[in-house]
Structure formats: C-alpha cells, structure tokens
Amino acid sequence: MAPKVILLFSGKRKCGKDFITDNLKLRLDNVCEIIKISQPIKSHWAKEKNLNLNELLSDSEYKERYRLDMIKWSDEMREKDYGCFCKAACKNAADKPIWIVSDIRRKTDVQWFKENYGPIVKTIRLVADEETRIERGFQFKNGVDDITSECGLDDYNEWDLIIDNGKDRESLDTQLNNIMTVIGTL
Numbered sequence: 001m002a003p004k005v006i007l008l009f010s011g012k013r014k015c016g017k018d019f020i021t022d023n024l025k026l027r028l029d030n031v032c033e034i035i036k037i038s039q040p041i042k043s044h045w046a047k048e049k050n051l052n053l054n055e056l057l058s059d060s061e062y063k064e065r066y067r068l069d070m071i072k073w074s075d076e077m078r079e080k081d082y083g084c085f086c087k088a089a090c091k092n093a094a095d096k097p098i099w100i101v102s103d104i105r106r107k108t109d110v111q112w113f114k115e116n117y118g119p120i121v122k123t124i125r126l127v128a129d130e131e132t133r134i135e136r137g138f139q140f141k142n143g144v145d146d147i148t149s150e151c152g153l154d155d156y157n158e159w160d161l162i163i164d165n166g167k168d169r170e171s172l173d174t175q176l177n178n179i180m181t182v183i184g185t186l
C-alpha cells in the first residue's frame, strides 16, 4: 500500500523539527511513519568508516565531529543521483498512510518526492526567531549554517504551510491542528 499523504518538513537548526514531528506522531498514533533522509546517509557513512551508528544518529559531539565530512561525501553522491538518499529512506519506510519526512534540506529533495509521489506530497516550513533558536542551543557555524544543506530551501516559496515555532508561536495544539488541515481527510 502506497502512502496517502507525505509531509515534508524543513527548517533551520533548532527550529523544532524533531519536536513538532515527534508530537505529530503522538497525535497520529500508528497511522504514520517518520522518515529521516539523514538516516541512510549516516548508516552508509558509519558502515564505510566503521563508526558507531547510534552515536552518529544522536545529537552528540560525535556527530559534530563527522558533520562536515558527511556533508561533503553526501553532496558528491547527490551529484551522481540527486534522489539517492530520498530513495533509500523511502525504501526502508513502513507501510503507513502518512509519511512524515522530518529533515528536507534541498530543492532537489522536494523535486524527487513530487516527481515520484505527485500531489500527495505537502511541504511544511518551520520557522523560529534566532533568539529562540539560540536558547535551544543553536550556535552559528561557518561551513555548516551558510551552505546548501542549511540554506537550500531559504528561498523556496511554495510551502503548503508555514508554522511559527519561535517565541510568538501558537499553542502546540493549534500548530498540530494546522498540520491536520494540510493532511485533510484520508
């Protein structure tokens, strides 16, 4: 069974992608699956370099140590096939009516999903003011926050929904209700 809706989430570091998508998953219970494009990148990289995958997946210093190398390597892979990681992530996804892709970063990610799944693909941008992001632990890093993997969708303007998750945000309940409207009736 193919998914009926695919939600692609994007947003800057510490805007709350994991927070919102984890809460959405709680609300949707077992009709959804969270997909991370970074998962196949990290598992391939871990295997290749003999690294600890769990540490690489968690928010640790360990991950930061390999971040730049991973970005460089994955960019080279994308040059050969821009959909390679989207494809790998979807191949491992469970058979659920709603897929939540929590870490879309590039226009080619959106392109790949739209080409392969059509109008069931909906895009959601999370935004948060910098002060709030800093409170959550964001620190600007040259070579990380100023390159495509963080800025590739800054000028994308066809979002189905933009959610403020900064200091002026609405309640979590309202944020999730707005997402439910995008999902519509299955």
Ligand SMILES: Nc1ncnc2c1ncn2[C@@H]1O[C@H](COP(=O)(O)OP(=O)(O)OP(=O)(O)O)[C@@H](O)[C@H]1O
Binding pocket: 011, 012, 013, 014, 015, 016, 017, 018, 019, 020, 136, 165, 169
């Ligand atoms: N609406 C919110 N209310 C309370 N806490 C929040 C909210 N949004 C995010 N947070 C908290 O802010 C921190 C960063 O959020 P989260 O990890 O979801 O961001 P992210 O966008 O996934 O970050 P990264 O890109 O670095 O993975 C977490 O500790 C999270 O619990």
